[in-house]
Amino acid sequence: MAASPSLELPADATTAARHEKAPTVGERIPVHSAVCFGCADLPHGLRLQSWVADDVDGAATVWSRMELRADQQGAPGLLHGGLLTAAFDEVLGSVVALVTRPCVTARLETDFRRPMPIGSTLWLRGRVDGRVDRKLYVTGTAHLDAQDGLVVGTAQALFLKVGMEHFLRNSRPEDLEALGVPAERIRAARG
Template sequence: MSTNFSLPDVSDPMERHPKAPAPGDPFRLHHDLCHGCGVNAPGGLHVTVYAGEGFTTTAEMKVEEWMLGGPGVIHGGVLTAAFDEVLGTTPLIIGVPVVTGHLEVDFLKPIPIGSTLHFEAEVAAKERRKVFVRAVARLDDSDEPVATASAIFIEIDLRKHYAKYYDSASQSRL
């Protein structure tokens, strides 16, 4: 397997952001209709990401019938979207808003419909505007990974990045 994910030789110094949620507390939503975290997103994943210790986060997602891919198991694209949500939220622990630059997922075992996925993620390094994040997903109370992911995110200025799409009357919280 080829990979574009390799940590830099030296990471920029990182500190937990003073406004990051306390361990165990959830991150607030992007907006109510976000496909990944939005509580009002029709057909959304409804993933809630919680701050962990240091540069880590956790999340859970119920694998529902509409997420069906192969018979009885989650669709790989749905799992990838869930990883994107978890991994993309994790850099907020260091106060860095990001967009996805590169994401790779290793599908290790089938994930049955009706199960609950438990994610653990961490910011592994930062190099200028690049933030390197990795995660693992497990089923229910198992210690055995069913999937892993790694990603490189690019730090952005939210207002500049979304300026042409931002509507002050919308629910967006830029």
């Protein structure tokens, strides 16, 4: 069995600045897919809203907001921990998309620090700490009720830049066609 890729930022990592075509500071990051569990306005989704933040030490950064709802409970009155991990995956993916795309999550580790009561607002910050070739190293924090509120969770992740062929080969053809991808292109990617 292969070892999991390291989440530690390598010494040879470079700063991963925002792409010139990325939204600017203060702009809302648009929903990347109408069917996304993380950012789309779906009844069963997380409904995260994200904005480009000021770069921190030259690193791309985002802030995201999530209202904790009754249908997201694990223990009575508290957010299900898996949903915090899903929220981090969305937020960290959003900040990576400011630097380069398309990318996929290779590894994500979440540390839970405190319970998150339903009815609260969760503020999540994502930051690209560095890049080595196609690997992007990302960290996040989750704060309760304010951007400088109590830290209730942290995350580290490794994202990999991939080509569009990854999605053409692995997504369901009917979903790709619904997005306007020609059937011929899907067939060609699948060989």
